[in-house]
Amino acid sequence: MKDLLFLAHRAPFPPDRGDKIRSFHILSHLAARARVHLCAFADDPADRVVPPALAARLASCRIVPRTKSSPRAGLEALVSGRPLSLTAFADRRMTAAVADVVRAHPIAATYVFSGQMAPYAPADVPMTMDMVDVDSAKFAQLAEGARGPMAWIYAREARLLAAHERSVSARAAATLFVSEAEAALFRAGGGRGRIVAVENGIDAATYDPATCHPVAAGAExxxxxxxxxxxxxxxxxxxxxxxxxxxxxxxxxxxxxxxxxxxxxxxxxxxxxxxxxxxxxxxxxxxxxxxxxxxxxxxxxxxxxxxxxxxxxxxxxxxxxxxxxxxxxxxxxxxxxxxxxxxxxxxxxxxxxxxxxxxxxxxxxxxxxxxxxxxxxxxxxxxxxxx
Incomplete structure (x- = not known):
């Protein structure tokens, strides 16, 4: 089995929100087919608890608590000229964790979940980049509806993040999006390289009305x-x-x-x-x-x-x-x-x-x-x- 590095901006567990649901299922899918080494950030203590069934299938797991404050990340973004989306996730501890994995294991490929984690991907290892959505387009939409300083902040983030997304796609073996509409939007915006839609799914056995008991609620x-x-x-x-x-x-x-x-x-x-x-x-x-x-x-x-x-x-x-x-x-x-x-x-x-x-x-x-x-x-x- 090959050794894969999986990078995630948020620990894929518990799978209780949209991005974590997608990353959890992708991680589980890959862990059944390769020796997967997970490096991820944690927003709260619950994110540091690896489900036992998944832990047994991972070759290694390193979770880094994300402690940088928003004001500090904002200041770093202004000083460095980088997107806030990247400075918020810039952390030496993650750099060290990834380096440890790469030194200890023959990593054959890297799966990067979310553009914020692309800077941590080893330069000499083939990379699959899962953007999920076109984040820069989201900030562009926010800029259109904002006023004053926030309009400038959102527009700046959209511009810098779009440049980052294009740069990452140019070096990736493949860049993934959650829908063909997002993939087409990225292509139209100058995205380069192999751009593929890999859609979200649903665990229909878990979300089965025949096995779920309704809470006491109103009839309407x-x-x-x-x-x-x-x-x-x-x-x-x-x-x-x-x-x-x-x-x-x-x-x-x-x-x-x-x-x-x-x-x-x-x-x-x-x-x-x-x-x-x-x-x-x-x-x-x-x-x-x-x-x-x-x-x-x-x-x-x-x-x-x-x-x-x-x-x-x-x-x-x-x-x-x-x-x-x-x-x-x-x-x-x-x-x-x-x-x-x-x-x-x-x-x-x-x-x-x-x-x-x-x-x-x-x-x-x-x-x-x-x-x-x-x-x-x-x-x-x-x-x-x-x-």
Missing amino acids: TILLTGQMDYRPNIEAVTWFADHVLPIVRQSRPAAVFVIVGRAPVAAVTRLGARDGVVVTGTVPDVRGWLAAARVCVAPLRLARGIQNKVLEAMAMARPVVATQAAAEGIDHGGTIAVADSPEAFAAAVIAALDGPADRPDARAQVLSRYDWGARLAPLDALMGLEA
Whole structure:
């Protein structure tokens, strides 16, 4: 078996948010086919606990706590002329950890998860770069909607990060994106080299409505799940609570908007004081809430790649209403409703509340299109792991 180096900007466990779900499944896939050496950052103590089943399959594991403050990273970015996205993850301890692995093992290839980790990739080892999304495009979108100093900061980050992404793709054996739409966007922006879409999947056996028990919730629960300190999610729940929910409750006064996700910021927590809004914070298992939901919503205005929250809801056979941005890149086969204006979104939610409680067609679409094994099969050839 070959020795592979896997670099991740965030430890792939527990797989409880979008990027960690993708990296966890990719890491597990590669660890079944090679001796994988993991070097990753940890944001909190939970990220340093390797699941026993995965630990048994890893050849080695080095987790570096990320302790650099945002002000320090910002100052380093201004002084160095580099993107903040890179200075925030610049750490001598990670440099030393990677060097130790390369000295001790015959690394045949490197899998880099997220552009922030590209500077750590050994220069003389073939590299597969998983950008996931075009991060520079996200900052460009933020710049368009910002004012004053923040507009300048976002525009600077978009420009510098785009140059970094192009440089990395030029040296990578392959550059991966989570959807063909993201891959096409990167090509159009000057991305070079071999650019490939490797889509996210879903563990349909885990997200199975037949084996999940619903939590006690109202009969007209409207659910959104996600990391609630993430700006696109914050803006999504605020927009829904301000502009969509009042329209829905005019005709469905019993409807309750439930926001499920860890680390809710103050702006999200305050929404919970409103009539018809519940903010749970961290929950032991999101599947119970998905099973209880009458309709799941993804009202994101800013979204990149494939939204796991949509795939999970589809797998649980829930009716789903999403914005065009949240639905982009997902081959849903018409099994979810797509709307953008408050009025259209509210009408779609009301129609879902009035319609069938289950959407087995959505689950069938997930089973046929988004099995993790099928989605990750191309990695074997890309990483030189074919039998």
